[in-house]
Amino acid sequence: MSKTTSVVEAINVTKTYMLGKIPVEALRGVNLKVETGDFVSILGPSGSGKSTMLNLIGALDKPTSGTLLIDGVDIGKLNDNQLADIRLKIGFVFQFFNLIPRLTAHDNVELAMSIANVGKAEKKKRALDLLETVGLKDRVNHKPAELSGGQQQRVAIARALANNPKFLLLDEPTGNVDSKTASEVLSLIKKLNTEKNVSIIMVTHDQNLAREARRTVEMFDGQITSDMVNNQ
Numbered sequence: 001m002s003k004t005t006s007v008v009e010a011i012n013v014t015k016t017y018m019l020g021k022i023p024v025e026a027l028r029g030v031n032l033k034v035e036t037g038d039f040v041s042i043l044g045p046s047g048s049g050k051s052t053m054l055n056l057i058g059a060l061d062k063p064t065s066g067t068l069l070i071d072g073v074d075i076g077k078l079n080d081n082q083l084a085d086i087r088l089k090i091g092f093v094f095q096f097f098n099l100i101p102r103l104t105a106h107d108n109v110e111l112a113m114s115i116a117n118v119g120k121a122e123k124k125k126r127a128l129d130l131l132e133t134v135g136l137k138d139r140v141n142h143k144p145a146e147l148s149g150g151q152q153q154r155v156a157i158a159r160a161l162a163n164n165p166k167f168l169l170l171d172e173p174t175g176n177v178d179s180k181t182a183s184e185v186l187s188l189i190k191k192l193n194t195e196k197n198v199s200i201i202m203v204t205h206d207q208n209l210a211r212e213a214r215r216t217v218e219m220f221d222g223q224i225t226s227d228m229v230n231n232q
Contacts, residue, residue, distance in 0.1 A: 013066035044219035091160030150181035167199035
């Protein structure tokens with residue numbers, strides 16, 4: 001059991017990709033710490049390194065050098081099976097909801113627990129509780145096509161919470177909905193953070209969205225250029 005209060009800690013992390021025979025430095029000595037219960041946005045334009053950070057924080061890739069700790073575990077030392085186990089500690093929410101069309105909201109959330117060996121009765125109860133938490137108690141038997149974009153994103157957030165993750169990792173979570181719906185989704189995210197103490201890392205290119213987090217980390221050219229607390 002990890003004693004750390006940090007859900008993520010990057011220490012002098014670099015990431016180099018090969019473009020043919022040419023090395024491309026996507027990250028150049030990044031240092032970042034995200035504590036339990038924090039709400040941090042990672043902001044930057046295309047090519048800034050934020051997508052590479054997303055892949056590393058999501059245990060989808062490993063650093064070239066430096067140390068990246070997820071819940072106190074150095075992912076650079078893990079094999080593919082161990083990385084898959086680490087990903088169970090992370091709740092992913094994407095711009096495109098990635099729900100299974102033929103399944104109901106309840107079944108989409110329940111399915112996420114299949115890989116975590118949760119019992120049948122517990123899966124059903126937890127899915128219902130989570131859908132109630134995100135305000136969809138009356139939509140549990142609706143399929144994605146019968147839900148609005150905002151409701152689909154709420155299902156995706158409930159699904160991301162299904163295995164009690166250490167943190168939510170959001171990739172442009174309001175990028176595929178209109179501004180009114182985006183505001184509602186953002187309110188839910190902030191409520192989960194403040195009322196449920198859910199740790200949240202949100203990757204975005206949208207400055208207005210980024211400023212809604214407690215902290216904004218700005219990236220440019222593979223480096224963190226600022227890390228500041230936002231006025232709420």
